[in-house]
Amino acid sequence: MTIKIAVTGAAGRMGKTLIEAIDQNANATLTAAIEWSESPAIGADAGELAGLGKNGVIIVGDVNAVINDFDVLVDFTTPASTVANAKACSAAGKKMIIGTTGCTDEDKTLIADAANQSAICMATNFSTGVNLCFKLAKEAAAILGDDYDVEIVEAHHRHKVDAPSGTALSLGEAVAEGHERNFKEVAVLSREGQVGPRTDNEIGFATIRGGDVVGDHTVMYMADGERIEIGHKASSRMSFGRGAIRAAVWVAAQDKGLFDMQDVLGFK
Ligand SMILES: NC(=O)C1=CN([C@@H]2O[C@H](COP(=O)(O)OP(=O)(O)OC[C@H]3O[C@@H](n4cnc5c(N)ncnc54)[C@H](OP(=O)(O)O)[C@@H]3O)[C@@H](O)[C@H]2O)C=CC1
Ligand SMILES: O=C(O)C1=N[C@H](C(=O)O)C[C@H](O)C1
Numbered sequence: 001m002t003i004k005i006a007v008t009g010a011a012g013r014m015g016k017t018l019i020e021a022i023d024q025n026a027n028a029t030l031t032a033a034i035e036w037s038e039s040p041a042i043g044a045d046a047g048e049l050a051g052l053g054k055n056g057v058i059i060v061g062d063v064n065a066v067i068n069d070f071d072v073l074v075d076f077t078t079p080a081s082t083v084a085n086a087k088a089c090s091a092a093g094k095k096m097i098i099g100t101t102g103c104t105d106e107d108k109t110l111i112a113d114a115a116n117q118s119a120i121c122m123a124t125n126f127s128t129g130v131n132l133c134f135k136l137a138k139e140a141a142a143i144l145g146d147d148y149d150v151e152i153v154e155a156h157h158r159h160k161v162d163a164p165s166g167t168a169l170s171l172g173e174a175v176a177e178g179h180e181r182n183f184k185e186v187a188v189l190s191r192e193g194q195v196g197p198r199t200d201n202e203i204g205f206a207t208i209r210g211g212d213v214v215g216d217h218t219v220m221y222m223a224d225g226e227r228i229e230i231g232h233k234a235s236s237r238m239s240f241g242r243g244a245i246r247a248a249v250w251v252a253a254q255d256k257g258l259f260d261m262q263d264v265l266g267f268k
């Protein structure tokens with residue numbers, strides 16, 4: 001069966017990548033494309049905008065205008081837009097893939113509420129390699145324990161608006177889980193000025209922004225005399241796009257509930 005997919009944020013970096021990934025997936029077809037209501041992309045052909053040639057899917061400015069045209073909405077946009085779309089999809093019984101990062105705790109609660117009515121798969125990173133790193137980061141933290149200081153460094157392109165990246169935060173959560181600690185109590189998201197020496201349990205973050213870096217993440221476990229690193233470097237957004245469309249085909253077969261890419265990959 002072919003899954004009917006809508007992409008919102010269709011004119012964005014990930015939106016265009018997702019449209020290309022759908023084109024490459026035999027189990028998926030693009031049936032709708034959405035942007036925000038005043039976007040200059042409204043009325044454009046989504047395939048043409050993605051560089052694939054015309055596919056007849058015209059970009060519209062409201063998800064409700066095409067709500068009956070898809071099985072799964074794939075959303076890599078902004079937190080406010082994603083929360084509104086989660087409400088619209090759950091009311092209509094439509095499934096969702098959420099890749100948007102920078103969501104607050106309140107946003108996440110609203111998304112979890114929407115998942116009580118219809119299945120949502122949300123992940124800060126849809127690449128298989130990064131999801132392996134989530135697993136390894138937790139395991140390494142559990143094995144190495146308190147003798148190793150953990151710091152996480154991430155680098156992204158100059159356009160990225162949230163920091164630290166969603167992936168860096170998920171890696172930190174994996175490390176905190178491995179240490180059996182509360183992430184919020186140990187996370188140090190940035191440092192500046194006379195911050196004093198490092199405390200034993202903290203997980204520190206450093207953020208780099210510039211150029212066209214697609215996404216680099218490194219978790220460092222540092223002790224006296226040695227350093228272990230678990231790292232991932234994305235060289236193409238297609239690693240996220242392919243994963244997200246694989247997840248869309250998977251989530252179409254779920255009834256309701258909130259899932260992540262580890263569920264799709266069978267890593268849990
Ligand atoms: N989970 C993962 O694997 C990945 C997650 N991401 C995340 O995805 C998100 C998008 O990233 P990226 O594609 O680089 O960003 P872009 O800014 O390139 O794309 C976002 C798109 O959404 C549009 N948009 C804004 N508001 C709305 C709305 N209300 N309805 C529909 N469309 C809207 C924007 O329009 P306009 O530009 O006109 O404002 C833009 O075209 C970020 O949060 C990023 O961190 C990115 C890569 C991988
Ligand atoms: O904004 C991006 O580009 C990316 N965002 C995600 C994040 O915040 O972790 C995933 C990826 O690293 C690219």
